[in-house]
Amino acid sequence: MKYDKNHALLECSIPGIPQKSGKVRDVFDLGDKLLMVVTDRISAFDVILPCGVPDKGRVLNRLSLFWLDFLGFKNHLATADVSEYPEVLRPYADDLRGRSMLVKKVDMVPVECIARGYLTGSGWKEYSKSQTVNGEKLRVGYQNASKLDEVLFTPTTKAAIGEHDEAIDFARTAELVGEQTAKALRDATVGLYKKASEHARQHGIIIADTKFEFGKDADGSLILADEVLTPDSSRFWPVSSYRVGSNPPSLDKQYVRDWLDSVGFNHQPPGPVLPDEVIARTREIYVKAYEDLSGLKFD
Ligand SMILES: Nc1ncnc2c1ncn2[C@@H]1O[C@H](COP(=O)(O)OP(=O)(O)OP(=O)(O)O)[C@@H](O)[C@H]1O
Numbered sequence: 001m002k003y004d005k006n007h008a009l010l011e012c013s014i015p016g017i018p019q020k021s022g023k024v025r026d027v028f029d030l031g032d033k034l035l036m037v038v039t040d041r042i043s044a045f046d047v048i049l050p051c052g053v054p055d056k057g058r059v060l061n062r063l064s065l066f067w068l069d070f071l072g073f074k075n076h077l078a079t080a081d082v083s084e085y086p087e088v089l090r091p092y093a094d095d096l097r098g099r100s101m102l103v104k105k106v107d108m109v110p111v112e113c114i115a116r117g118y119l120t121g122s123g124w125k126e127y128s129k130s131q132t133v134n135g136e137k138l139r140v141g142y143q144n145a146s147k148l149d150e151v152l153f154t155p156t157t158k159a160a161i162g163e164h165d166e167a168i169d170f171a172r173t174a175e176l177v178g179e180q181t182a183k184a185l186r187d188a189t190v191g192l193y194k195k196a197s198e199h200a201r202q203h204g205i206i207i208a209d210t211k212f213e214f215g216k217d218a219d220g221s222l223i224l225a226d227e228v229l230t231p232d233s234s235r236f237w238p239v240s241s242y243r244v245g246s247n248p249p250s251l252d253k254q255y256v257r258d259w260l261d262s263v264g265f266n267h268q269p270p271g272p273v274l275p276d277e278v279i280a281r282t283r284e285i286y287v288k289a290y291e292d293l294s295g296l297k298f299d
């Protein structure tokens, strides 16, 4: 385990257990289960910063757990209670508590399921060139960050490490996973996005878009897997600063990005160490987002 001076967890390692690390999570392979550990790492402009944000991992883990419960869709969660974790993890209980979940390892559908309620990012880029999103023609008149008339399902392939996810249309998705599964993915993705984004909107947060990943159960039904509706898999915008036509600030990252810009960070690693007050303020932003969305107190 590697902690920084503020006791933010930077790296989780468990000797003897195969591990794969993403930008924020360290995932451990326990055979029929995976242990997903959310560290306190933070990235900005695609650079992982040298310091962490204390409690960020716990906040994001709880947020995923909140959504899994709220959405009521069949999902991969086995338990988030460390006392129910396998014996081999017991020595690490204090490091893992609150920031991890044990999930059922499932057969993943090889498509990233993106739902878009607003036109931004790569969707806006494509639309402004060709009036299409994932090849589908849209009406004229949308601006950057416009709310879409209908929620779009814009899947991508799951790229191998180092490669970019490729946008695919519905026909291509059906070729890859079968017509029936493609329809099930689309319906689940759009339905889950709508349910979550309506809830978030009532609590002052716009979920502009999000990415879900699904696995398949033995009986062929979909299982919601991976992280769910966190700021790492979604664009969260504060309702209060939303303006059509301009790039809305990111609820969680904007403050850090603005600070990095103010010191002239060139977006190349290594990033600078954030001052303690910037770390503290960022921690508060995550805690508030969790509390607003869940209606629960953090700690
Ligand atoms: N229940 C599950 N069973 C099997 N695989 C899963 C399950 N849930 C998630 N996964 C997979 O586990 C991996 C989690 O990796 P993680 O998100 O930490 O890193 P990444 O996706 O490679 O990078 P990034 O940091 O950009 O997200 C993903 O490949 C995801 O598809």
Ligand SMILES: [Mg+2]
Pocket (backbone or CB within 6 Å): 022
């Ligand atoms: Mg991921």
